[in-house]
Amino acid sequence: AQSVTQLDSQVPVFEEAPVELRCNYSSSVSVYLFWYVQYPNQGLQLLLKYLSGSTLVKGINGFEAEFNKSQTSFHLRKPSVHISDTAEYFCAVKSSGGYQKVTFGTGTKLQVIP
Amino acid sequence: DAGITQSPRHKVTETGTPVTLRCHQTENHRYMYWYRQDPGHGLRLIHYSYGVKDTDKGEVSDGYSVSRSKTEDFLLTLESATSSQTSVYFCAISESQRGPYEQYFGPGTRLTVT
Numbered sequence: 001a002q003s004v005t006q007l008d009s010q011v012p013v014f015e016e017a018p019v020e021l022r023c024n025y026s027s028s029v030s031v032y033l034f035w036y037v038q039y040p041n042q043g044l045q046l047l048l049k050y051l052s053g054s055t056l057v058k059g060i061n062g063f064e065a066e067f068n069k070s071q072t073s074f075h076l077r078k079p080s081v082h083i084s085d086t087a088e089y090f091c092a093v094k095s096s097g098g099y100q101k102v103t104f105g106t107g108t109k110l111q112v113i114p
Numbered sequence: 115d116a117g118i119t120q121s122p123r124h125k126v127t128e129t130g131t132p133v134t135l136r137c138h139q140t141e142n143h144r145y146m147y148w149y150r151q152d153p154g155h156g157l158r159l160i161h162y163s164y165g166v167k168d169t170d171k172g173e174v175s176d177g178y179s180v181s182r183s184k185t186e187d188f189l190l191t192l193e194s195a196t197s198s199q200t201s202v203y204f205c206a207i208s209e210s211q212r213g214p215y216e217q218y219f220g221p222g223t224r225l226t227v228t
Contacts, residue, residue, distance in 0.1 A: 006156075009154070032214040034216060036219075041221075041222075042221060042222070043118075043204055043206075043219030043220050043221050043222055044157075044204070044206075044217075044219040045218075045219065046216045046218075049214065049216060051214045090156060090157065094214070096213075096214075099164075099211045099212050100211065101159060101162070101172075101211065102217060104149075104156045104157040104158075105156055106154060106155060106156040107156050
């Protein structure tokens, strides 16, 4: 079984400040990891994904995430946020091998304060 | 953007009435999914399809049924709507469920059951 935990339901941050959104996962096998973003009244869109190889993954809009196998984490970071980054962010995990479904976290709302 | 549309985008219905939501894709992807999104729960899988006439249950399938008679269309039916089914419903598609294929999401349908 696989699971994903996003401990922070809301994260307020001032514009141009750095931000980290936390994601921890659980799985008995190796995994693929994803971050999705949902802007107000829209569907989810992929920010970035980790498949294998380099643990630092760069995505769209200046976001990056680091895979840490020993801590089973996949935290999302941005060095300087913009008002337009205000959205809800979802971490997702998919066990590798076979036909596995994706499990989504409960989401973190990022509120960028002017 | 992936070619995924959902209809209707908004619907208000009364308890006990049947409701059908439609998802249409132009990407010819094999896999299609229906999720519901509720505060504090993230996205939860209702049903999914891995081909025409091939469907399976997700984690919250009670009270829902699905049908897929064509590759491009995936219908979600609430057989007798209840207030607990008030939610935002998202359709998603994927090329495959084997491997690191991400999902692409539609814009969502906001359903209110009164």
